[in-house]
Amino acid sequence: MMGFRRDTNYCSFCGKPADKDRFLVAGPSNGLFICDKCIAVCQGIVEQNMTDVAPIEMDEVPTPKDFKEYLDQYVIGQDYAKKALSVAVYNHYKRMSNISKKSEVKIEKSNVLLIGPTGSGKTLLAKTLADRLKVPFAIADATTLTEAGYVGEDVENVLLKLINAADGNIAAAERGIIFIDEIDKISRKGENTSITRDVSGEGVQQALLKIIEGTVASVPPQGGRKHPNQEMLQIDTTNILFILGGAFVGLDKIIEQRISDHAMGFGSNAGQLSEQEKMDLLNQVTSDDLVKFGIIPELIGRMPIHVALKELTKEDLTRILTEPKNAIVKQFKASFEMDDLEIDFTPDALSEIADIAIKQKTGARGLRSIVEKMLMDLMYEAPSVKGKKKLTITKEIVSNKVVPAAETLLITQQTA
Structure with a gap:
């Protein structure tokens, strides 16, 4: 039987005897012991190995149909959005598998922009996908973010939430999913550059550009502001999938105005459209429409997939x-x-x-x-x-x- 020993036996690992500062644990076989110091070293090695993340193998990644079937169990309606998200996430993990194989062809990251009213399921869709993949998932609110140096949260704090969700395992966080809600609330004040600082609008959009595209970011381990000489956590955002969501109230009017001169069947009745027709209209959104709404072109370019959700009936x-x-x-x-x-x-x-x-x-x-x-x-x-x-x-x-x-x-x- 295993137990604690304080006698003249020696640790089978380090060879040191038991004394007042070192106790031995007897193994199942006679004459084998390990001291508490060696146990601590072994525990550290085990924990280090547990932080290593295995390469992505496509055989382990569900197909888009599998993703959709899983989402159907938790999310009612929004079939088009579920299908589009399933394809986007599958392609994202194909991309990571391609990187791990060091292929010469580099597949660009396909981040997603979800457009839909409050309570339509944007956050639930993103969270359910993360649960299915068993990857770290973090939710951030764009309205709390400000440009670096101003009152509010720095953009890098979004990454800290993901690291915390991964229990501090940065390697696992580097393949996680971040959902940033209320992205429409940080639209710039107008299409022309303002003479005053737009630190919670365009300034945040500019700050988001690098981490969304992919960079090695420095994150304060305790959150808050970055200070000189402060020890930072380094995280590579290249393989983090970003899903941005917002209600984008009024965007349908911008799209309707653009297509009203063409025979698209919407005419000037956007306000009388059914929810299905409004969703079909929002799915015709272009980069120019989003720029008119107040999203900067550089950020739009990093969100190639636009998916509209309808208001729930x-x-x-x-x-x-x-x-x-x-x-x-x-x-x-x-x-x-x-x-x-x-x-x-x-x-x-x-x-x-x-x-x-x-x-x-x-x-x-x-x-x-x-x-x-x-x-x-x-x-x-x-x-x-x-x-x-x-x-x-x-x-x-x-x-x-x-x-x-x-x-x-x-x-x-x-x-x-």
């Missing part, structure tokens, strides 16, 4: 509540089951929740908040009431946000 929102693997209704059911409460939702209740989300213009992002507020009193009372309980959530409960007291939901125990 009532049917989509209803399906989101129940169908995905981690659907909101499934989560609440599982949570209440731990308090011996069985809950169910009627179709009318689900429809009413979707209606509220549409009125609030929050999309899928607002669904959880609506259900959470509605069931707050029940979540407060249910754990205190012992015994099996049952409740059906109806349209009336959703509308009034009033649920019966937990005591009234007790299931009568039948005696023999």
